[in-house]
Amino acid sequence: MKRAISIILALLILTITVNVDFSALAISKETSVDTIVDGLQDLYEEQEKTGNNFETSINSRIILKSKRYPAEYKDGTILELNNNMYAVQYDNESCCNNALEYYNNQSYIQWAEKDGILETMSWSFGTDMLGTDEAKKYCETNNIEFDNEVKVAVVDAGIRFGMNPFYKSGRVIDSGFNSSGEGDETTAKWVGGTHHGSNVASIILDNTTDNVKIYGYKAFNTQGGSSNLSLKLAVDKAVEDEMQIINISAGGTNESKALEESIINATEKGIIVVVSAGNSNDLVDDTYYPATIDEAITVSAIDYRGNKAFFSNYGNAVDFTALGYDVDVYGQHSASTNTVSGTSFSAPYIAACC
Numbered sequence: 001m002k003r004a005i006s007i008i009l010a011l012l013i014l015t016i017t018v019n020v021d022f023s024a025l026a027i028s029k030e031t032s033v034d035t036i037v038d039g040l041q042d043l044y045e046e047q048e049k050t051g052n053n054f055e056t057s058i059n060s061r062i063i064l065k066s067k068r069y070p071a072e073y074k075d076g077t078i079l080e081l082n083n084n085m086y087a088v089q090y091d092n093e094s095c096c097n098n099a100l101e102y103y104n105n106q107s108y109i110q111w112a113e114k115d116g117i118l119e120t121m122s123w124s125f126g127t128d129m130l131g132t133d134e135a136k137k138y139c140e141t142n143n144i145e146f147d148n149e150v151k152v153a154v155v156d157a158g159i160r161f162g163m164n165p166f167y168k169s170g171r172v173i174d175s176g177f178n179s180s181g182e183g184d185e186t187t188a189k190w191v192g193g194t195h196h197g198s199n200v201a202s203i204i205l206d207n208t209t210d211n212v213k214i215y216g217y218k219a220f221n222t223q224g225g226s227s228n229l230s231l232k233l234a235v236d237k238a239v240e241d242e243m244q245i246i247n248i249s250a251g252g253t254n255e256s257k258a259l260e261e262s263i264i265n266a267t268e269k270g271i272i273v274v275v276s277a278g279n280s281n282d283l284v285d286d287t288y289y290p291a292t293i294d295e296a297i298t299v300s301a302i303d304y305r306g307n308k309a310f311f312s313n314y315g316n317a318v319d320f321t322a323l324g325y326d327v328d329v330y331g332q333h334s335a336s337t338n339t340v341s342g343t344s345f346s347a348p349y350i351a352a353c354c
């Protein structure tokens with residue numbers, strides 16, 4: 001009895017004398033990514049009402065990680081994400097910059113950063129060079145079948161799922177995810193503009209066997225633009241959907257801890273994340289994101305002679321290189337192919353080989 005009383009007293013003393021931030025120890029319930037995207041869609045609509053365009057909206061947004069629900073600053077609208085992260089939307093960049101300084105000075109804030117703009121990486125023979133046609137023929141000739149289904153997420157600007165090669169294959173599938181702020185948020189189908197997502201999907205389709213299923217996730221708009229937040233949510237959803245490979249043929253120059261945490265979380269769950277190196281003929285290291293994230297597989301581009309493509313980024317952050325110059329793809333017209341160039345089209349070759 002005395003021993004029990006002593007233990008209780010000791011615990012009471014510990015509670016009183018030790019300054020414990022119990023809010024930091026609270027276990028938050030994970031919200032589905034679809035629910036978060038619904039909130040993001042509301043932010044898009046409110047920004048449209050204020051007259052803010054795509055770039056202004058992103059540049060007026062903060063992403064932060066906090067030990068507790070963050071205090072409101074000025075007129076910011078707070079969107080709760082997962083893993084103790086929050087997005088805070090402002091109506092102009094000036095308020096956003098002031099808020100960023102405010103949050104970075106709060107002891108309970110682990111980090112705060114401005115959202116950043118991302119773009120698909122297109123400039124506008126890989127199958128022969130990789131030997132995937134020969135590999136597929138060998139499997140067919142020798143009746144080799146694969147029972148295990150492999151699920152590949154193409155996070156991009158939407159896919160023309162009804163296009164003949166995609167529809168007939170039965171292997172290019174709508175994930176039902178759209179964080180781009182354009183079109184129906186319950187579908188990743190192409191709604192106009194760039195055919196980038198369809199082009200990327202066509203490379204993976206042509207270089208894989210029938211057990212590989214390709215799921216489209218729409219995080220980029222019709223001009224091929226996106227934000228770190230939009231891409232982060234797409235990666236989170238792909239993880240939630242138990243994808244095995246994620247292809248991100250895009251990037252920017254804004255470092256994002258939020259996006260990095262999502263990619264690291266994916267790889268820790270055994271998911272392979274493949275990203276493009278970028279098209280600035282520049283050193284990737286510490287400059288281009290998500291290409292510099294160690295856990296991601298970064299792919300640069302070569303031409304049909306095996307030389308570095310003139311536009312391709314390079315450096316120690318590059319893990320593989322693949323054809324990215326004058327690549328034959330389809331996705332623009334059902335009955336014909338077109339030629340594209342960019343590290344965007346190198347990445348899916350490596351995703352296909354994984």
